[in-house]
Amino acid sequence: MNLLFAHIGRDHGVIDGRRSAAAVSASGLIIRRHHDDGIALLLQAGAAGPSSRPPRPLPCRPGPDGSVTLFDGALYNAAELAATLDHPAGTEAAALAATALARQGEAAPAAWVGDFAAIRWHPARRELIAAIDQMGGRPLFYCCRPDGILLASRIDTLLAHPAVPRGLDPEILGLTLVAAAHRRPNRTVHTAIDMLPPGHGLTWSDGRLRLWRYWQPDPTRRIRFRRDDEYVEAARHLLEQAVACRLPAGDEPLLCHLTAGLDSTAVATTAARLRDPAPLHTVTLRPQPMAVLPEAPGLIQDEWDGARLVPPLYPNMVPHHLVAPVPTEADEDPGGRFHRRDWPMSWLFSDGLYHPAPDLARDLGARVVLTGEGGNLSLSWDGRLAMADQLRHLRLRGLATNLAGRARQGKSPLREFLGWALLPALPPELRLAVKRLRGRPELWRERSALAPSLGERLAEGRLTRHAPRRSASRDADMRIELIEKNTFLKLAHSGHMWADPADRRHPLTDVRLVDFCLGLPAEQYLNRGRDRWLARRVLAGRLPQAVLDERRTGRENADWFQRMTIRRDWMMAEIERCEASPLAREVLDLPRIRRLIEAWPADATPASRPETMLPLLHAVGRGLRVGQFIYRAEGGNG
Structure with a gap:
């Protein structure tokens, strides 16, 4: 760079x-x-x-x-x-x-x-x-x-x-x-x-x-083919084009992230096909072996369980599975991995900063690392918000077909209707009113450590609410919101790129692929209740059937509770440092962070419930990183 x-x-x-x-x-x-x-x-x-x-x-x-x-x-x-x-x-x-x-x-x-x-x-x-x-x-x-x-x-x-x-x-x-x-x-x-x-x-x-x-996502673009398989052929061509143009020259070593999901496997398998017989090294991040990982319906706690099924299909794929090092207090010192001056870290122990991939790339001599980042913005969009559009435009037969398909996959039709059709179809003001009637606060009050006075000012400007309406489609609005959010975060957190010896490339955010996927009919993503329908057809025959049919979400940071638990004393000390900063007190609800740490769950099972996990990750984890960033910028210790 x-x-x-x-x-x-x-x-x-x-x-x-x-x-x-x-x-x-x-x-x-x-x-x-x-x-x-x-x-x-x-x-x-x-x-x-x-x-x-x-x-x-x-x-x-x-x-x-x-x-x-x-x-x-x-x-x-x-x-x-x-x-x-x-x-x-x-x-x-x-x-x-x-x-x-x-x-x-x-x-x-x-x-x-x-x-x-x-x-x-x-x-x-x-x-x-x-x-x-x-x-x-x-x-x-x-x-x-x-x-x-x-x-x-x-x-x-x-x-x-x-x-x-x-x-x-x-x-x-x-x-x-x-x-x-x-x-x-x-x-x-x-x-x-x-x-x-x-x-x-x-x-x-x-x-x-x-x-x-000079460029922006266009929700009005329409791409229509006569035959259904033409969508698959065109998407497959753009995927191969996006990967091919990001490959290093010749047989130069190449490393690719590999998880149990469709995004990184789409990139890894395409790269393996294009490079054959040159080797493709893959890396999968695993949780700490001693971490207790409770049962979590709908989540894959150890992605190696699914990722390891892929390399046997590709003789030139060389898999590596690694455990991230345990963060220490030295990581917080000036020059340490978690010492940031440009932008606060998103999480207490961010994957991007302690992921072992950079060290592996250095050992392999790989100057390029491919990732599956951004796949949910393009090829593997899940499409479930199309049910909100079907309800808003009274396309009730299509909505009923999708709900029936979700039921065949073991989903509750009522929950799917409420969560993906009715509530998203409502105007933002009505959605907020429904939450209040159910006794639930706004998301910023529920999950974050935002100080109440500042949060109320930001809420008045509608800055803390859901995606703004830009088009007649709730599905398209959310996709554009996620594109803008993800690309913004890449820039905001770009500082870590300079410590990475390799050039990280993201084929699934290729603008040609993103533009194409935005223009496709909603039925290409949600078809008879089958989500990520386009990606599953594009990757058919290229992935093990178990990976192709997987409906759970992978979690790379599954051992988050253990990593935070061993640093509780440090977290309490960080609160005291933040309390000495007037700006930190203006921005953060420090008493809430303190209460959450003092009421720390006994083990990972209660901590994994969403109502407990989300405040710990967002309010405590992100809140402490913002506070730490503030007092350091003001010249505090560390």
């Missing part, structure tokens, strides 16, 4: 090259390319090499019009772009991006498929253009000032620059507690730092900043 940095001034004398270089170097990276014309300073940095002597930075090569372009990431449709731009096959992505931006300006990124961030400076026009990809694969953060603008791939880099003011935003911290920060898509938890939302770009010229959007 390349770290991109730009500091543009409205006039000469604004840029301090030494301070900017120091901010970039504070990220632990080496500056490799630079451009400084007195108005604009552009730096591109990368990981330090094996030599103890850092290479001398090379000047950025300007284009024919004098513009300078920085690029990070990959363009997966590079061959198509090269032909369109009259470049030879094999032209590097950075050169393609530079040419496209020079010729097409703001219109260029709409034709790109990939994980990318690009910055272009045109000295003659004194204009800066920047853009990132549609699905949050590469971030750009910025700080706009009266005398100029600073952009960087990392929040840490901007925070290390003396021109960027410090301060935290209570509203965004509060929305983080209820997983709703995506409702303010260009804001970060830092008051002076914003970020480019997915599918967006910005143009800055002489102190004027303008954001523009």
Whole structure:
């Protein structure tokens, strides 16, 4: 990965090259390319090499019009772009991006498929253009000032620059507690730092900043085929295309996540077919062997039980199953895995930060890791909210057929009707009224550690409620909400990417596949009560039947209760630290967190009940991480 940095001034004398270089170097990276014309300073940095002597930075090569372009990431449709731009096959992505931006300006990124961030400076026009990809694969953060603008791939880099003011935003911290920060898509938890939302770009010229959007999910798109099997053929083609363009060259080592679900197995089996006979290493995360895992209907507690059935079908698949290390207090120290300055962690012990995959990738020499992330946004959407649309539009025969199919799978028709048809079909105000009649509080009161006064202010702005209505389809609205939420979270938590030796790629969020899946009829996902119907047909013959028919949900973090229990004393100490911070007291309901820890369940069985588990994970786990983030940002110990 390349770290991109730009500091543009409205006039000469604004840029301090030494301070900017120091901010970039504070990220632990080496500056490799630079451009400084007195108005604009552009730096591109990368990981330090094996030599103890850092290479001398090379000047950025300007284009024919004098513009300078920085690029990070990959363009997966590079061959198509090269032909369109009259470049030879094999032209590097950075050169393609530079040419496209020079010729097409703001219109260029709409034709790109990939994980990318690009910055272009045109000295003659004194204009800066920047853009990132549609699905949050590469971030750009910025700080706009009266005398100029600073952009960087990392929040840490901007925070290390003396021109960027410090301060935290209570509203965004509060929305983080209820997983709703995506409702303010260009804001970060830092008051002076914003970020480019997915599918967006910005143009800055002489102190004027303008954001523009070149892609968004389209709920009105319609894709219709004559025959049912044409949907399967088209989806299978797009899946193979999305995986193929993300594979490393030749027989280079490759690692892929493998769980018991349809998403990672779709990616892993497709990669194995495309790479055969080259080996494909897979990794499955398992719970601690000594952890007591109670029976949990509808959940797979140890994903290896299903994942191990897949490799025997593919001779070139090399499976690995690993246990994540137990978090220790050293992980909380400066420089530790859980010490974050850019954004609060989502969970007390986040899978992404203690997953053993990066260490395994390093041992294997794998520079690329494939995941099944985002499959529920595209190929494996379960489709059950289609029943709400059937009820709203009085398509009662189709609703009855789906409910009967759910009953044949052992589901309660009444529960399915209430949970997936009636309640979702109601307007948000009526849904909230029904909850109150049943004596249940709003979700933010029920599950989170959001301070009541702040929560009420956010609720007045409708920021803590369910997905807003955008179309005539409740199913489409929820899919778009999840796309925006997941892509936002990828950007917000992108800081961990810089500690990962491998490039994590997510084929199921390929924008071509996402656009295609959004345009399909609802019956392709829920058919006679059978959910994830499209994915099950696409993967038929490629997965063991037991995996293909699995209806339970896998849980990678199944031993969460044991991990939290052994840190109870530490959690109580964290509350005391948070209580010393006025901002933490403003954002968090600290008395509630304390009560939940003091009433800790005796064992994993009562802790696994949803009414107990969700407050422990959200209110205690996420609440403590937000509090810890606040007091550290304020200069507290740790």
